[in-house]
Structures are given as C-alpha cells and as structure tokens.
Amino acid sequence: MKYTVSIEIALPRERVVQMLADPAHMPNWLRGLVHEPLNGMHGYVGTESRVVMQMGQQAMECTETITRREPTDLHGIPKESVVHFDREIVAKGIWSAVRDRFTEAGPETTLWVSENEYRFSGLLMRLVGLLMPSAFRKQSQQHMQDFKAFAEQGTDVREAKG
Template identity: 80%
Template sequence: MKYTVSIEIALPRERTVQLLADPANMPKWLRGLVVHEPLSGVHGQVGTESRVVMRMGQRTFEATETIARREPADLHGIPEGSVVHFDREISGEGMWSVTRDRLTEAGPETTLWVSENEYRFDGLLMRLVGLLMPGTFRKQSRQHMRDFKAFAEQGEDVREAKD
C-alpha cells in the first residue's frame, strides 16, 4: 500500500526542520508516542536504530525505526531552494514501512511538507488489516501532520488535547 500526504506549515523551512528533527519535541506532536529511544547511533542520524512504542486506543505497537536518509546532514544554514529529505524505515511484527519526507520552501515564511508512505504486511491478519483499513493509515499520517502544524505554529501539545 502506498500513499502521499502533504501540509503547509506557516514557518520558514529551516525553523520547521529544526522543530521536526528535535527529539524533545516528538511527544508534543506525535500522538500516541510512548517511547522513542535510540538503540544504536545518534538520534536522527543516518543508520541510527531506535525502539519505538506507539499506543493507539487500547493497542500498543512496538517497532524498530532506522534512519535511511537525512539530507542535508547539517540542518543549520540550509541553502535556499534546496529540499530537505528525511527517510526512515519502520519494522514491527507483521509490518514494514518506509516514510520519505520532503520539506521545501513554499514561500519565504511557509514550508511544504510532503510525506510518501509505503506499507508491506506479513501474515494473514496483518494483510487483512492492510486490505480492509487502508484509509486508517492515511488518516493517521494526516493527523500526525496536523498535530505537528498546530505544535509548530501555535505551540499546541497533543498531550494536553481533549479529544
């Protein structure tokens, strides 16, 4: 299953990238995050493997995230007009996914975040989930992006949200 989602953030690209790349910010906008801890490497750097635990309703999902690409490596002083790339692979029981995030300048004070997502499922149950609920994955990706936008633009914290 593949899909692409996007959102505009009303902040300059360099500031958006800094907020997105800072691990201290993740619990503030990544709804359902329980744990995100590096197992090897340095958070956000290519090759780093991290343990990720997410809670969705009554379910908890544990996976390993591997940073596959981060360009440029230094997120300060990003050249004007260049594209920032964050690619990560996530593997867990019965599932593998890759997310390719691209951040570009949509204007002097606006960033366009485009996220290409691909999922593969193993086992009968997970394949059924993928077939019967493809919209759920897209909806969750859009929610994470909207939550990041609210955090970046207004300082909203999902941990304080009253859903």
C-alpha cells in the same frame, strides 16, 4: 499500500526541520507514540529507535531506522534545496518506509510532503492492510496536523487530550 500526505506550515523551512529533529519536542505532537533511541544520534542515518504506536486499544512495538538525511547539516540550506528525511519501520508483520521532503513554499512557509509505503506479511496483518488502509493515512495526516499546531501555535497534544 502506498500513499502521500502533505501539509503547509507557516514557518521557515529551517525552523520546521530543527523542530522535527529535536527529540524533546516529540511528546508535544506525536499523539500515542513512544520514541526511544536504541543507538546512534537521534535523526541521523543509521540510528535505530524503539517505537511504540498506540492505535485505540492496540499497541504495536516497532524498530525505526533512519535511512537518509540530506543535507546532514541543516543550517544555511539553500532555498532551492529539498531536505530529505527517510526512515524504515519494521514490526511483526509490517515493513514501512517513510520519505519526508521539506521545501520552501514561500519565505515563511514550508511544504512537508510525506510518501508512505507499507508491506504486510502474515494473514492477520494482510487483512489489516486490506480492510483498514485509510486508518494509516489518517494517522499520518493527524501527526502532521498535530505538528503544525505545535509549531505554529504551541499546541501540545498531551494538553489537548483533556
């Protein structure tokens, strides 16, 4: 299963990328997700992290590996450049690749495009992939909307829960 989601954020690209790269901000916008680096430096190629995703009553533990970050230095990126941030996520019965691209949509606006690919193994996970493809897309879009609200207005998903 493959899908692409995108969102425009009313902040300069360099600021958006810096905020996304800062692990201290993750709890502010990653709803239902625990992210703990196992080795390496957060956000850099080769870094592995333990990720626990909460989807309703179900929790799934995965390992995330950063596979691409270009450029590696995020300061002073030329306007016409695209920032690439790719990662692989593996769990029992699921392999996923996420390829995020950040481009300048305007002087104070960033376009974030996220290409997502999932492969399922085992009968149960294949059924989940066949019966619930929209759930994966909705969760990706929700994370992007939560980040946008946090980046632009300081909205924290932990406070929004109620």
